Amino acid sequence: MRMTKKVFLDLAIYMIGFGLIIGIVFPLFTYVIGIPAEYLSNYLFIIGCIVAGVVVGVFNVILVNIVVGKRLNILSTRMQYVNENLKNSDNFDDEDCLKRCHIPVDSDDVIGESANSFNELVKSFLTTLKSESSIRKFTEIFTNELDLEKLSKKALEHIIDYTNSSAGVVLIDKGGKIEVSASHLIKNTESLLDMEIVHKSFSNNQQIKFNFPNDIKIEAGLLEFYPKAILIEPISYKNEVLGLVLLASTNEYKDIDINQLNVYTHGLSLGMHNAIIHDKLEQLAVLDSLTKIYNRRFGMERFKEEYSRSVRTNNPLGVLMFDIDHFKKINDTYGHIIGDQVLINFTNIISKNLRKGDVLVRYGGEEFMALLPGSSTEGTCIIAEKIRRIIEENKIVHGNQEIKITVSIGGTSFPENNTDNTEELIKIADDHLYNAKALGRNQTVCK
Helix, strand or coil, X not given: CCCCCCHHHHHHHHHHHHHHHHHHHHHHHHHHCCCCHHHHCCHHHHHHHHHHHHHHHHHHHHHHHHHHHHHHHHHHHHHHHHHHHHCCHHHCCXXXXXXXXXXXXXXXXXXXHHHHHHHHHHHHHHHHHHHHHHHHHHHHHHHHCCCHHHHHHHHHHHHHHHHCCCEEEEEEEECCEEEEEEEECECCHHHHHHCHHHHHHHHXXXXXXXXXXXXXXXXXXCECCCCCEEEEEEEEECCEEEEEEEEEECCCCCHHHHHHHHHHHHHHHHHHHHHHHHHHHHHHHHECCCCXXXXXXXXXXXXXXXXXXXXXXXXXXXXXXXXXXXXXXXXXXXXXXXXXXXXXXXXXXXXXXXXXXXXXXXXXCCXXXXXXECCCHHHHHHHHHHHHHHHHHCCEEECCEEECCCEEEEEEEECCCCCCCHHHHHHHHHHHHHHHHHCCCCCEEEC
């Protein structure tokens, strides 16, 4: 039965009241046990008994406040500290809270159980808070980063930090080929690509975890340290494995970290999917869909850049224009599918025989352009003639037939042919190309 809104005040009233009742009843009790009746008629004795009962009640209240109230006050103070810091959870210091919120457990009763439960609650709360903060920061990574390698690197660093791993690597599937996208403290990452457990995780889309006994060491220089546990987590989007995260630790992984890792890889899969789509869109924007070389729009932008650099540094810039001879006849005779194969084979030959840094562009249809930074007219002509001869000697086998093609080439170089812009330089090379055709095709006109 509650008398006030304060538990300890109710307790004080009950204890003092109980002491008062005992003081009143006590004289009657003394009569029962044989105390002479004359003592019972002594008002001082009766008053003394009542006062003694009240004093005992007050003393009990004081003891309860000291023994129980003190511990409840500690619990209340710790709760208030947690509540105040919840308002600014981003600056919540885990270590500081564990020290300031911890309540000593010094009894095996309900008070001790309450203190222990509070301590465990604080630990769980801090773990949840840390997870939420970590996931929030991780979400910012994959929502703000569209570069696949940068995304992988930032995500790996975050996951390693959260799981207290010692090393890790992110592997991605690029068209059926596994490649390393990011790594941390992994030695000889290429050796991972042939590991059976890696291929198993890719093919089965399943997490793999195993611990090493203390006397087992990883051989072949795979890692720079001897791990105690390895954890592999697939990164899948709509049941399609895009890649996986491989982590190594000198300690065994906790169940909570293993379970939480799936949340990270799920978020990472979304980021990876977006990055892959972005990369494909970028490629579509700059590459010709058939030959996989630069398309005309992007090629002309590169041409302007190279031309400006050539003018600024006074270094030569060679330009070649290619046109496959009688290409329409090939399409009419063998069909467009074979015609496409001819174009692909043609661009592959040119690409292999250009220098590093040269730029090949599909200018239109069966016409191509090559930019040769640093190449004089003489050097440009030598490269053009070399390509013409290789193409003439090359053949494409179709059924029982061999398809051979030839190419006409026009070339020039800046500043030997001094021009004011890229259009004029292209026109000179294009004019030389038409001269080559007029001379009977399968020719190089370069000057």
